[in-house]
Amino acid sequence: MAIKNNSGRIWLALPLLVLLIISVVPFLWMAVSSLKSLRQLYSVPPQWLPDPATFSNYSKVLFESNIPRYFLNSTIISVGSTALALCFAIFAAYGFARFNFKGKVWAQSFVLVGQMLPTATIIVPLYFVLSYFKLINTYLGLILVYLVLTLPLSVWMLTGYFKSIPRELEEAAIIDGASRLSILFKINLPLIVPGIVAVVLYSFVATWNEFVFALAFATDRSMKTLPIGLAEFSSEVDTDWGAIMAASFIMTVPIALIFLALQRLFVGGVMSGATKG
Amino acid sequence: MRAWKFGPGHWFILPTMVLLCMLVLYPVASTIFLSFTDASGKWVGGQNYTETLSEPSTKRVILNTLYYVGGSVVLQLGIGVLAGILMNQKFRGRSVVRSLMLIPWIIPGIVAAMTWAWMFHTDYGIINYALTSAGIIPGPIGWLTNPNTVMPALIAVNAWKMFPFVALMVLAGLQSVPDELYEAARIDGANFLHEVWHIMLPQLRPVLVAVTLLLVIWGLDGITIIYSMTGGGPAGRSMIFPIQIYAEAFEFFQFNRAAALSVVYFLMIVLLIAVYIRVFAKAEVE
Numbered sequence: 001m002a003i004k005n006n007s008g009r010i011w012l013a014l015p016l017l018v019l020l021i022i023s024v025v026p027f028l029w030m031a032v033s034s035l036k037s038l039r040q041l042y043s044v045p046p047q048w049l050p051d052p053a054t055f056s057n058y059s060k061v062l063f064e065s066n067i068p069r070y071f072l073n074s075t076i077i078s079v080g081s082t083a084l085a086l087c088f089a090i091f092a093a094y095g096f097a098r099f100n101f102k103g104k105v106w107a108q109s110f111v112l113v114g115q116m117l118p119t120a121t122i123i124v125p126l127y128f129v130l131s132y133f134k135l136i137n138t139y140l141g142l143i144l145v146y147l148v149l150t151l152p153l154s155v156w157m158l159t160g161y162f163k164s165i166p167r168e169l170e171e172a173a174i175i176d177g178a179s180r181l182s183i184l185f186k187i188n189l190p191l192i193v194p195g196i197v198a199v200v201l202y203s204f205v206a207t208w209n210e211f212v213f214a215l216a217f218a219t220d221r222s223m224k225t226l227p228i229g230l231a232e233f234s235s236e237v238d239t240d241w242g243a244i245m246a247a248s249f250i251m252t253v254p255i256a257l258i259f260l261a262l263q264r265l266f267v268g269g270v271m272s273g274a275t276k277g
Numbered sequence: 278m279r280a281w282k283f284g285p286g287h288w289f290i291l292p293t294m295v296l297l298c299m300l301v302l303y304p305v306a307s308t309i310f311l312s313f314t315d316a317s318g319k320w321v322g323g324q325n326y327t328e329t330l331s332e333p334s335t336k337r338v339i340l341n342t343l344y345y346v347g348g349s350v351v352l353q354l355g356i357g358v359l360a361g362i363l364m365n366q367k368f369r370g371r372s373v374v375r376s377l378m379l380i381p382w383i384i385p386g387i388v389a390a391m392t393w394a395w396m397f398h399t400d401y402g403i404i405n406y407a408l409t410s411a412g413i414i415p416g417p418i419g420w421l422t423n424p425n426t427v428m429p430a431l432i433a434v435n436a437w438k439m440f441p442f443v444a445l446m447v448l449a450g451l452q453s454v455p456d457e458l459y460e461a462a463r464i465d466g467a468n469f470l471h472e473v474w475h476i477m478l479p480q481l482r483p484v485l486v487a488v489t490l491l492l493v494i495w496g497l498d499g500i501t502i503i504y505s506m507t508g509g510g511p512a513g514r515s516m517i518f519p520i521q522i523y524a525e526a527f528e529f530f531q532f533n534r535a536a537a538l539s540v541v542y543f544l545m546i547v548l549l550i551a552v553y554i555r556v557f558a559k560a561e562v563e
Contacts, residue, residue: 095289120519121539125307211501227387231505248388
């Protein structure tokens with residue numbers, strides 16, 4: 001399927017170049033803008049490269065705004081919800097992968113529906129539940145509701161990984177009299193470490209970016225997460241675009257690092273999920 | 278029929294099921310209940326529904342949502358399939374290009390929204406500058422404040438954000454196409470476009486059917502881009518369902534009407550998905 005002649009090359013190169021520009025330029029523009037002073041930002045025609053570059057936007061974001069606090073909140077909530085989902089999902093996924101029992105199809109469909117349910121449709125009752133337990137504006141409250149995002153996905157993905165382990169590995173251990181739990185932890189878990197890493201990544205990214213729940217359930221300044229904090233930054237009357245671009249860059253860093261470190265796994269996970277269908 | 282027996286499988290899934298019942302099943306049931314009562318908990322029948330549905334804003338929200346999701350999905354699929362096919366060709370630096378193309382998909386939604394809001398800026402945005410200096414538009418356009426441009430602009434941002442996902446899926450799908458198909462086609466004298474039309478797209482069909490469903494669901498659930506870029510404005514021209522539900526509940530404190538809206542929204546989604554599965558997934562089985 002390779003295109004060999006030269007005219008073909010151009011037809012490949014041109015759209016590729018356009019796609020590449022579309023993909024990369026907005027990100028570069030954000031990075032460049034974060035290094036400009038307000039005067040450089042508000043110049044017509046635009047100044048392409050910051051001259052001189054300034055880190056004042058970053059120091060403003062890091063030392064004079066609430067962004068570091070939001071960063072901390074986002075980290076605690078994402079890590080908490082990811083870890084909690086993983087703990088529950090390991091057991092459920094193992095149950096789905098290894099046992100046949102009554103109601104299994106129903107339970108699995110329920111997990112899938114939970115995964116697909118649009119979050120906006122349940123914010124009202126969740127708000128009442130959280131207020132009843134005094135969990136509005138708490139870490140625990142958001143960690144729990146984020147399980148709506150992370151738990152079904154984790155169960156679904158881990159079930160696939162558990163299924164890929166041959167049963168024969170377990171049967172020997174069963175004959176030796178090992179308990180189900182020790183089989184799960186000593187034999188199965190070490191084998192699905194890649195799956196666990198993938199699940200952790202997905203959950204972390206999903207919660208790090210979540211918007212609706214955070215908007216509704218974390219209204220206190222000390223509890224807001226990064227996405228909300230960033231959105232509010234721009235709705236202020238006098239929008240400080242330099243600071244917003246700097247904060248955007250800071251928010252992208254953890255995700256970019258995770259992705260760079262584990263790119264193969266990340267992309268591979270999506271692909272295998274797609275082709276298994 | 279076997280007698281009901283609580284086996285080890287049940288024990289393994291029990292904690293998760295209990296949690297999901299609390300976090301999904303109860304809220305759904307409660308939403309339905311709330312939609313038929315007033316603020317004091319008194320049963321009012323369909324009053325919340327007639328009230329919300331008779332408002333002109335609701336009709337516009339439904340149309341906006343369909344417009345936003347439909348436009349986004351068409352663009353995402355178009356660009357994504359093109360990108361996936363291009364990425365499947367052999368050329369130097371392919372892996373680098375592939376990684377760079379994933380940038381829109383990786384960066385957080387809110388970051389994409391903020392970056393594009395800055396690029397769409399009426400006075401100092403790079404888009405207006407590029408278009409006016411190229412002579413394509415006579416003067417700066419207020420992309421996000423002009424009622425006629427706000428939805429196309431938001432759809433463009435959403436398409437930009439998600440097309441790499443489609444491209445990845447297409448790429449994965451293409452790699453499972455057997456080489457023999459291309460070889461046979463080439464013997465028959467097929468050119469590249471023939472290959473795309475007669476081999477790649479038919480082979481990609483199952484992948485695209487699944488991806489489209491995902492894109493629709495994500496599009497319907499997407500609030501970040503619109504909420505942070507326009508807040509549903511100007512004058513409700515970009516208001517979509519999730520934001521309207523949020524506003525009804527947490528800005529106007531009309532929880533019961535928000536619940537009624539949620540149910541309407543939910544039914545709309547179920548209807549969309551049911552029609553989609555009937556039309557496409559069924560054809561897929563045949």
